[in-house]
Amino acid sequence: MRPSFAIALSLLALAVALLSLSTSATGSMEPGVVADDVGGIVRDVDPDGFAWQEGVRPGQRVVELVRADQAGGWALETTDGVHAFRVNIQAAEASLRVTAAAGLAAVVLALLGLATARTRRRRAELLAVLGIVFAALPFAVVHVAPVGQATLLGAGIAPVVWIARWLPMRTPVRIALVSTGGAIAIPWLLHPGGVQPLGNILNQAWGLAIIAGTVAMVAVGTGMTPTRVLQTIAAIRVVDAAVIAAAAIVVVGLFVFGLPPVFVVVVVLLPLATYARARATIGQMLDRLLLAELRERAAIHATEEERARLSREIHDSPLQAIAGVIQQLEQQPDTSAARDSLRSVAAQLRTVATDLHPPVLDDLGLVPALEGVVRQATGDIEATMTVTNETGYTRSERPPPDVELAVYRIVQEALTNAARHSGGSHVIIEGLVAPTRIDLDVVDDGVGIDESRIDAAMRAGHMGVASMRRRAAAIDAQLEHVALQPRGTRVSVRWSG
Amino acid sequence: MKIQVLLVDDHPLVVDGIRAALRDHPEIEVAGQASSLSEARQLLSSIDSDVVLLDLRLPDGSGIDLLQEARDSVSGPAFLVLSSFLTDEYVSAAIALGASGFLLKTSPADEIVAAIKQTAEGGLAFTFEQIRASQRAAWAPLTEREHVILDGVLRGRSNDELTGDLGVSKKTVEAYLSRLFARYGVMTRTELAIHVEREQLLDLPVTARRTETDR
Numbered sequence: 001m002r003p004s005f006a007i008a009l010s011l012l013a014l015a016v017a018l019l020s021l022s023t024s025a026t027g028s029m030e031p032g033v034v035a036d037d038v039g040g041i042v043r044d045v046d047p048d049g050f051a052w053q054e055g056v057r058p059g060q061r062v063v064e065l066v067r068a069d070q071a072g073g074w075a076l077e078t079t080d081g082v083h084a085f086r087v088n089i090q091a092a093e094a095s096l097r098v099t100a101a102a103g104l105a106a107v108v109l110a111l112l113g114l115a116t117a118r119t120r121r122r123r124a125e126l127l128a129v130l131g132i133v134f135a136a137l138p139f140a141v142v143h144v145a146p147v148g149q150a151t152l153l154g155a156g157i158a159p160v161v162w163i164a165r166w167l168p169m170r171t172p173v174r175i176a177l178v179s180t181g182g183a184i185a186i187p188w189l190l191h192p193g194g195v196q197p198l199g200n201i202l203n204q205a206w207g208l209a210i211i212a213g214t215v216a217m218v219a220v221g222t223g224m225t226p227t228r229v230l231q232t233i234a235a236i237r238v239v240d241a242a243v244i245a246a247a248a249i250v251v252v253g254l255f256v257f258g259l260p261p262v263f264v265v266v267v268v269l270l271p272l273a274t275y276a277r278a279r280a281t282i283g284q285m286l287d288r289l290l291l292a293e294l295r296e297r298a299a300i301h302a303t304e305e306e307r308a309r310l311s312r313e314i315h316d317s318p319l320q321a322i323a324g325v326i327q328q329l330e331q332q333p334d335t336s337a338a339r340d341s342l343r344s345v346a347a348q349l350r351t352v353a354t355d356l357h358p359p360v361l362d363d364l365g366l367v368p369a370l371e372g373v374v375r376q377a378t379g380d381i382e383a384t385m386t387v388t389n390e391t392g393y394t395r396s397e398r399p400p401p402d403v404e405l406a407v408y409r410i411v412q413e414a415l416t417n418a419a420r421h422s423g424g425s426h427v428i429i430e431g432l433v434a435p436t437r438i439d440l441d442v443v444d445d446g447v448g449i450d451e452s453r454i455d456a457a458m459r460a461g462h463m464g465v466a467s468m469r470r471r472a473a474a475i476d477a478q479l480e481h482v483a484l485q486p487r488g489t490r491v492s493v494r495w496s497g
Numbered sequence: 498m499k500i501q502v503l504l505v506d507d508h509p510l511v512v513d514g515i516r517a518a519l520r521d522h523p524e525i526e527v528a529g530q531a532s533s534l535s536e537a538r539q540l541l542s543s544i545d546s547d548v549v550l551l552d553l554r555l556p557d558g559s560g561i562d563l564l565q566e567a568r569d570s571v572s573g574p575a576f577l578v579l580s581s582f583l584t585d586e587y588v589s590a591a592i593a594l595g596a597s598g599f600l601l602k603t604s605p606a607d608e609i610v611a612a613i614k615q616t617a618e619g620g621l622a623f624t625f626e627q628i629r630a631s632q633r634a635a636w637a638p639l640t641e642r643e644h645v646i647l648d649g650v651l652r653g654r655s656n657d658e659l660t661g662d663l664g665v666s667k668k669t670v671e672a673y674l675s676r677l678f679a680r681y682g683v684m685t686r687t688e689l690a691i692h693v694e695r696e697q698l699l700d701l702p703v704t705a706r707r708t709e710t711d712r
Contacts, residue, residue: 315554319581320508323602327514330606331521339605346603350582359582363553363561368586375585393561393590 006124010113013106013131020102020135031074031087035062042078050095051076054087106135107151129158297474300467304357304405311357314349322346358408364393366404367433373412374429381419381444382426390434399435399497406471407438407493410479413464414442414491422446422489436497438477443490448483499526500617503540503574505560506552507532511602515550515579518606525613534558541567546574547617550609551596553580553587564594572669575616579609588627592680598622619672621679628679646673647693650686 032049033056035042042060045052060078068074068089075088110131113124136155326342329335353359361369367389377383391398398404411429418427424446431440449457458466465481472479477495484490502525506512512530519525529544531537534557541549541563553560560578567573575597580587583601591599597616600609612622642663649659659670674686683689693699 315581316508320602321510323581324508324510324512324514326603327511327518327606330514330518343603354582359554360584360586363559363582364586364590368590372584372586392565393594394559394565 006113007127009109010124010127010131013109013113014127014134016102016109017106017131017134020099020106031076031089031092033076035065035076035078038062038065050092051087054091055083055085056087060085103135103151106131107154110135125162129162132158296470300470300474308357308362311353311359314353314356315359319346319349319353322349361404361408362401365391365398366408366438367391369404369408370411370429373408373415377415377419377427381422381424383415383429384426385429387429387440388432390432397435399433399438399495403438403475403477403495403497406475406477407440407495410468410471410491410493411440411442413468417449417464417491418442418444418446418489422449424488438493438495440494441490441492443484443488445488447489448485448487449481449489450483451481453483454481499524500548500613501526501528501544501546502613503528503537503544503546503549504530505532505537505540505549505555505563506530506579507556508552511552515609518609519613522610525610532556534560534563537563538566541574548597548613549574549576550579550613551576552602553578553582561590561594564591564596568595572666575619577612577616577622588623592623592628592676595676597676599627619668619675621675623679628682642673643677644699646670646677647689648699650674650690651693651699653690 030046030049031051032046033042033051034044040062042056042058042062044058045056056076056078057080060080062076063079063084064075064077066072066075066088073089075086077084077086079085110128113128113131132151133155136151322342322345326339326346329339329342358369358372360372367387370387371385374383374385399407415427415429418424422444424444427442427444429440429442432438433440454465458469469479472493475495477493480490480492482490482492502519504512504515504527506515512532516527519527528546529540531540532555534555537549537551537555551560551563564576564578567576576595577598577600578587578591578596579600579602581602583599588599598612598621600612600622615622645663646659649662654662656667656670656674660667663670674689677689678684681689681692683692
C-alpha cells in the first residue's frame, strides 16, 4: 500500500470530524432557553443549547411555544421584529444523529489512517490524531456512550503518544511522558461527574496546563535539558504548527463563542484573503516558511536530473564518437599515438560522466554502485562493505530509481564525512538492500557525532548533512546519527516501500 | 565455417568502426545488427550466431536484461559485452549473468578480434584482473543449473556424468564450468570444490534461492 494512502485517509478522517463538529453545535438535547409564555420575551439563552445555534437570543419576542411535555415535543418561535426564528426538538435530534454518525465515521477513518501509516509517516499520523481529537469533541458535547468515552480517552492519549513517538527523546522520557499522560487522562475521563461540557473550556485549559506542567517537570527531571526542548520545538514543522493552530481557532470559535458552522469556511478563506492583500510582506514570509523546504527539494531534484542528463549526454555523444573514430583509425598505419591520445580523452570523459552521475547506479543498481564508492574511497580511512543484497540487476528486482539515487548520495556523503571529519581509521557499510526495503548503517571508529551535533553543524552552514536530511525526507526514509561508545558514529538510513 | 557475429549497438559511429575493424578478418562475418533491445531479441531468435557484441545501454532498455534472459539457455551464442564504461562492478555483473567477456569500445581492434575468436570456441575472454575483481560477484544467486553442477563437482562427478545428470551437451557443461571458474577466480575443479565447501555456497540463504527461481 502506498504511504500517501494513509495521508489521504487521515485527511478524510479530519474532514469528516470537522463536518461532525460543525453539526454538533446543535447536537445538544437541551434547548437552553428561559422564556415567558407567548407574547412575552426570551429571558436567557445558553450558548451550549441547540436554540442558540438557530439564532434565538435574549430579548426576542415569543410568538409560539410548545413545552417539552406536550405532544410533538419542545418547539419555539420568536421574532426580533424583523426576522422570525423557529427551533424544535426534532431538528435537534436529527442533527444529533448526523453528529454521532459522522463522529463515529471519523474515528473509524482516523484509526484506519493510523493503522496504514506504517512507513513512519509523521504527517499522516498527526492528521489521524487530529481526526480523533476532533471526532471526540462532538461526543464530549452530546455524551454518546460508549463510543464517545472511548474516543475521548483516545483524544486524551493519542496526541501524547504521537508527541512521544516523534520528538527525539530518550526512551525513559518517552515512557514517562506516555504514562503520565495516561495516568492523568484516564481518571479525568472516568471521573463520576463524567466529562465536563466544553462550555467550561477554561477549566479544561487549566487542567491541560497542569498536565503540560507535569509533563515538562518529568521531562526535565529525567534528563531533557532546556536546550534540547528548544531544539525540539524548533524542529516542529511549520505545516504541523499551522494545522494545530487552525484546529485550535476552529475549536475556540465554535465552542467558546458559539459561532455558526460557516465559521469553519471563514477560517479557511480568511488567510487566503489576507495573503492576496498583503502579498508583498506577509506573502513572502509565508512563502518562505511554507515552501522553502519544498523548493529546496525541487532544487535537489532538478540538479540531479541535470547531472544525469549531462552524464548520459557525454556517454551518448562524445564517448561513442571517440570509440568509433578509434576503431576507424585502427585500420590506418602509424596512428597508434593518436589512438592512445583519444583513449586518454575517453578516460577523462568517463571520469567526468561518472562523477556527475554514476552509470553503475542506473545500469546495475545501488549495491554495485556503493561497491564502486567503497573501492575508490580515498584518504586516510579504510572502507569495507558487508551488505546483504536481495536485489538483482534488472529494474524490477531493485528499489525505485529515486530511492536508489537518494540512498546512494546519503551513503556517499556519510563516507565523505567519515573520511574528512571523524578522524577514524576505518568505516564499514553494513545492512540490507531489498527491492522494497533498505536498511543501511555507515559506522566509523572516529569521533562520535549525534543528532545534536548534527543540528549544530547544520546551523554552522554544513550543507552536506542538510542535504542528507532533505534527500531522506524526499523519499520518506529515516536518517539518524548516533554517537557510539566508546567512540565512533553510526549513520543509519531506513526506507520501506 | 565463418564465425557469425551479431552487433547490438545504437551508435552508428561505433557500429561503423567495429565493422571497419572486422573487415580485415575474413574468418569473422557480421551476420546482423540491432540498435535496440527489441531488435536484438528478434535477431537472436531468427539468426543462429556464435558471438553477440552487446552494448549495455540501449534506447529501449538495458543489455543487462538480455544477458539475464540468455543466462539459462542451454545453447545460444556467447555474449561479449562491449561497453563505454568498465569497472569491477560491471565485470562482476557480466560474469554473474553468464557473459563470456567484457571489453571497452575503445579497446584495440586486435583485442576485440581475439575475444570474438576465443568466445566463439566456447572459451572466456576475461583478463586475469577482471576475473580477480569478479570474486565480488559471489553474492549473486546461483541458477538451478549452476547449483546442480557445483553439487556434482563437490561429489566428484565427471563431465560425462554431469552431461547425463543435466541432459545437456558436454560443451555446455564445459561452458558452465569455465564460467564458474571465472566467477570464483579458480583454475581447476579441485580448487572450485574447495571453494564451494569452504564458502558453503550450496547453503545460500533461502531468499537468494527464491530470487533465482522467480526469474
